[in-house]
Amino acid sequence: MNILIKDVYTPDALALLQTKENVNLTRSYNIQLNEAELEETDILLIRSRTKLSKEVLAKAKKIEFIVTATSGYDHIDLEYCRQNQIKVAHTPDANRDSAAELAIMLMLNCIRHSRDALTSIKANNWRQEVPRGHTLSGKTLGIIGLGRVGSRVAELAQGFKMKVTAFDPYQPDEQFQTYHVERSGYTELLKQSDIVSYHVPLTEETRYMLNDRALASISKGTIVINACRGGVVDEQALYQALVSRKIAAAGLDVFEQEPLPKASDLRTLPNVFMTTHLGAYTYESISAASRQAVQAVCLFLENKEVPCCLV
Structure with missing residues (x-):
């Protein structure tokens, strides 16, 4: 299972994923996705700076699960995800x-x-x-x-x-x-x-x-x-x-x-x-969002119910 992590996620949260078997983790600080990433990724962790439009998602043939470590979700085309059985979760409590x-x-x-x-x-x-x-x-x-x-x-x-x-x-x-x-x-x-x-x-x-x-x-x-x-x-x-x-x-x-x-x-x-979109820009909020997003991925990998699903 190929998991791609975009943007800022705390190391302690990502350490939870490293304990999972049959998981290949890739970190990328380039906010948007390139062609290779779109083709190879099964699970995607993002924040609001990564924009997932219909056009972008249409190139992601393997993606099964998207987690955004944010409360907002207008950067994701939820309707496309719904039509294509891509599960999406967010972290509304973190901030x-x-x-x-x-x-x-x-x-x-x-x-x-x-x-x-x-x-x-x-x-x-x-x-x-x-x-x-x-x-x-x-x-x-x-x-x-x-x-x-x-x-x-x-x-x-x-x-x-x-x-x-x-x-x-x-x-x-x-x-x-x-x-x-x-x-x-x-x-x-x-x-x-x-x-x-x-x-x-x-x-x-x-x-x-x-x-x-x-x-x-x-x-x-x-x-x-x-x-x-x-x-x-x-x-x-x-x-x-x-x-x-x-x-x-x-x-x-x-x-x-x-x-x-x-x-x-x-x-x-x-x-x-x-101010410069500082609402969730605190150590505490980023830490909590990272942890909650990774926990959602762990539940997904274990075929358990994932809380705060949008799709």
Whole structure:
């Protein structure tokens, strides 16, 4: 069984695979797959930088199982995999703390104007050059998607004494009750929240979920946080809302195109705090994702049920 490992996986996790019999392991740090790899690989371990389109997968005649050590999976053509009996799994629990903490960091940086403060201190100025901020305490946080990460954001936000509401038509009432979150409709949430934070996968349903129409409903002065997938937000519509100050600020960790193009209009705005897709970029998250991905492969090799399968 030929197993190909792409991108970053921790050595201790990969050591588990080395104990398996009749397994040939290959490491490659070239993110995309070449022709030989496509022809020879039975099991593939990747992260989100490896794009598996229909065209790429069509050349992979032997692949039986794909594991992505990420919570997101929009880099894989799941429909093609479904049609061709290729099993796919992901690691949705691995980055729960890491991604949730980053979302809170983005909120704090926006509401306390830390970008302006850094600019001021670098220019040998002081706080008279920085807009006065607000506290998170007492504010209403609207969470879009009360799944693994969204629910953890809710827990952390409540530690700041925020009121938390959420929109998620796929979660049962028990999920809202467990995390002490008020259920809300999408438009209602946009109108009532001081901060709106997105925590959904990128699907046809969620693409451009924050668009012109949604922004027309949003309360003036709201802060928008996106730490899930760039395509969930229409960046041009967001840009216009930031310029007009309909939205007070945005904290963005993800973008429609990554790396963010040098010519992106978002780079020109003072009321945007941006990071470089750091949601899962911690030692703890990468370690947990590596371990969970390898454990999924071990279960597959043993013909046991694999958790967190997408296909």
